[in-house]
Amino acid sequence: MLANTHAVLRQFEDALRALDVMLPLAESIQEKDLRHRGLMVAAIVYNQVGEYGLALRHTAVVSNDQPSARTRCAIASVTLEARNGLKERFADDMARNGAEACDGEPIIAAFVRWHHARQMEAQDRVGEAIALLTQYLPEVEATGYPFIIAQYHAALAELSMKAGGPAAARMHADRALSISTEAMSAEAIVKAHHVQYLLALQGNDLASALSAYRLYAEAERAHFNDVKSREMAYQVVRHQSLQQAQQIELLRQKNEVLELQKRVTEQRAQNWLLLALVLIAGLASVGYWAYKTKRLQVRLKRMTETDALTGICNRQHFSERAARALVQCARDAEPAVLVMFDLDHFKQVNDRYGHAAGDWALQRVAEAVRPLCRDVDAFGRLGGEEFALFLPGLDATAAIRLAGDAQARFGAIDTEAEGYAFRIAASFGVASVETADYSLATLMRQADQAMYAAKRGGRRQTRVFEAGMDTDTSSTPPAPIDLLRSALRGGAIDAIDVAAGRSRDADADRAIA
The missing domain is CATH 3.30.70.270 (Reverse transcriptase/Diguanylate cyclase domain)
Incomplete structure (x- = not known):
């Protein structure tokens, strides 16, 4: 779909504009799978621009419409991501059931478990998060999808550092950085450089720490700018949509007025003459008073500048x-x-x-x-x-x-x-x-x-x-x-x-x- 293509290319303003055109037509689409796919694309895009509430609203619509097994799998991933974004807790069973619904969809299942591990980390369940990610890391590596592989290694590097495992932290950080350029995962790069910085400090290698910190700061700034640009894209498109809605409403009101005028004309043709007379009188009155006001202004200006007797400057x-x-x-x-x-x-x-x-x-x-x-x-x-x-x-x-x-x-x-x-x-x-x-x-x-x-x-x-x-x-x-x-x-x-x-x-x- 067009919105999905724009999102993949990180053209979020274009993606949001495409959604503005598509979403009002969703209810008119008879084919359920196609309608569900469009709504899920909208939810994914809204997660990307930080509008997690809108993402949950669209997944709820699809969830209540008897979606297919593959769509239920996507709903689980998008829902967990949105709840993490809103800092809302969810039960472990919800994440496990979501992963089980992704049988035959290893990439989406990997996302579900990654979102689950992020909540565990937020709840200081570091050991459980490490165990979950480590258990499914081979399966994730087998997908060959660089983005999720980099995210797993970056998360394991950060978790291992918290758990006191510097060797594992270094290994996962190096692995995350080795594939992050290809994966284009700014978040994974930030985490990996941060871990390398902490390891250098821990080893009292100040030169390496400084170098790692510089890389970490640059990556964090790039990630921050990326997040803000996505959020700004939503605000820009939302503002444009509001303007368009206002223009449409204004046109609708004008059309109503025209329709009313047409009905009045058809029912009482003589009213047009009265309206014309009133309009002419009003315009004549406005023109007359404008003329009088202008003359008064000129007269007052002349009075303040000229001598009344001789007509020259006072x-x-x-x-x-x-x-x-x-x-x-x-x-x-x-x-x-x-x-x-x-x-x-x-x-x-x-x-x-x-x-x-x-x-x-x-x-x-x-x-x-x-x-x-x-x-x-x-x-x-x-x-x-x-x-x-x-x-x-x-x-x-x-x-x-x-x-x-x-x-x-x-x-x-x-x-x-x-x-x-x-x-x-x-x-x-x-x-x-x-x-x-x-x-x-x-x-x-x-x-x-x-x-x-x-x-x-x-x-x-x-x-x-x-x-x-x-x-x-x-x-x-x-x-x-x-x-x-x-x-x-x-x-x-x-x-x-x-x-x-x-x-x-x-x-x-x-x-x-």
Whole structure:
């Protein structure tokens, strides 16, 4: 049988998979001997992988089904092996009767007596075990089956060592090792090398003891790995079988659902329409809420990142973008500048024309500057009428040119179309990483100081931060509104000074000078 062939070749995973296919079909096999043979192969394989309980279950099924004499012999061997594996005691008569049932089957009878001797050894009946194995050793040798011959000699070597017979122990150990390679019995090799190690120690031959111990350790490790690989094969196949069973059960449940749907369709065709309507409504509802949720997420993200009035970055998002870009510039040793500008005399626009006019002016300023920005640039409103641009890869010269372009665009903003009479201008401050050493906080502070230097210098101009500017004190006393602005500075919104539409001089009547 296929499972038996795989087991002989020590392909236990394949053997177990074959059993998974065969065992569910066992009851449908009419020929009793063939069915018994398949179940006994399963029991033998389960013993090999350490699943002794399953082996006993299958032998019990065969035993209760009036097996043939040869099958009863195999049942005895497999049952005794499984009970030894489970460390369950069995009566001596059970083993003797099993051996008697194997008349004409010397190999299986040899296995029965070997399993019997192993239990005797476990019960410290060493003398009886030696007598049993020695009595039938010639018969076992006559079978010419290396595996069981090696097992008998290895067991006798171990038992003789326990009984104090070193000569017999050495003879049996040597004999076991001489045929174990052919027999491929790892257990016999382990026992034989262990006996040789003990004999060398007993004879105070430390060199031989060390050599024997090395061989013993290697054999024991190989045997341990072999046992564990067989046990693992069962676990792997069992896990795969469980997965297949779950998949089959899932398919069965799906088939039941489909069958139920079919019956409902045949009996009440109109229910399909109702079901379709409910399904469409459900999908539409899910799609609608998914769309609404996505829009809400986009809206919330936009609200957290953009200034509600101008549509550009708010202070927090601008700082985050600038910080990320600044890290990249520092990594690549590229230049970068920060431009900060504040609308001149903006307060008077709000005072004279109202906050709606001020909001309109801020929106036009953002629209004027946005086309000057690249995709990599960051443009944001810091608060009030104060704006900032971060320009990676550019130097102060490029920043001054951009500030000039922005100033020109501000001057081109037509306020009369909206019914106002003022012009828009700003004071620009520029700071470069050359003085700020790739620190965003330093860049903003220096740009702020340069911007206020532009304010003090007459407004509507651009100043680049220079060393000593942070300690510069002008001989011209600051205007009261500048003092107020300085006092309120430090957050997202500053107090600001804006010029009225009416000028104090001849041409400031239409300028925010």
